Amino acid sequence: MTTDNPLNEGLVHEDDLPLAWTEVEALPSEQRLAAINVTNEALIRACEGLEESHRPSEESPELAHELARVEAKLNLVLELLGDWLRVQGGQPESRRVRFNAQGLEWWADQGPDPGGLVRVELHVCPSFPRAMTLFGRVVAREEGADGVRTVLAF
Numbered sequence: 247m248t249t250d251n252p253l254n255e256g257l258v259h260e261d262d263l264p265l266a267w268t269e270v271e272a273l274p275s276e277q278r279l280a281a282i283n284v285t286n287e288a289l290i291r292a293c294e295g296l297e298e299s300h301r302p303s304e305e306s307p308e309l310a311h312e313l314a315r316v317e318a319k320l321n322l323v324l325e326l327l328g329d330w331l332r333v334q335g336g337q338p339e340s341r342r343v344r345f346n347a348q349g350l351e352w353w354a355d356q357g358p359d360p361g362g363l364v365r366v367e368l369h370v371c372p373s374f375p376r377a378m379t380l381f382g383r384v385v386a387r388e389e390g391a392d393g394v395r396t397v398l399a400f
Contacts, residue, residue: 250385252349252399259345264369264377266338269358273381286378293371337375338367349399350380357396358384364398
């Protein structure tokens with residue numbers, strides 16, 4: 247790994263997630279990047295809300311049971327809707343990824359060249375098939391037995 251790897255510090259999340267990337271000529275304006283970041287934050291909050299579960303109340307077991315039943319039904323509807331949207335939207339292939347607040351690393355059959363600017367669509371919430379949009383500069387690209395490893399700094 248390179249010494250300037252943005253994933254060397256801080257908490258890193260590792261998973262297999264749908265990811266698509268495209269090279270871009272330039273980064274969006276600061277205003278546009280700020281709007282994209284707001285949308286990304288809203289997506290993370292929505293995903294967090296979908297994964298939260300209701301905690302039963304000790305005051306009214308009947309009400310707690312009824313709420314659990316309704317929550318289970320809503321979860322099923324959301325799961326079915328998410329599956330349908332994934333089929334309709336052509337979600338990208340899942341890839342092994344690692345990311346934190348400073349950067350992103352992924353493995354694929356091919357990757358962009360170091361120094362290039364990249365737009366990444368990363369699907370972080372399996373129950374909500376909407377992608378986060380991330381921009382950054384490629385700081386490393388290595389070919390290996392697992393494919394091409396690309397490291398992006400935001």
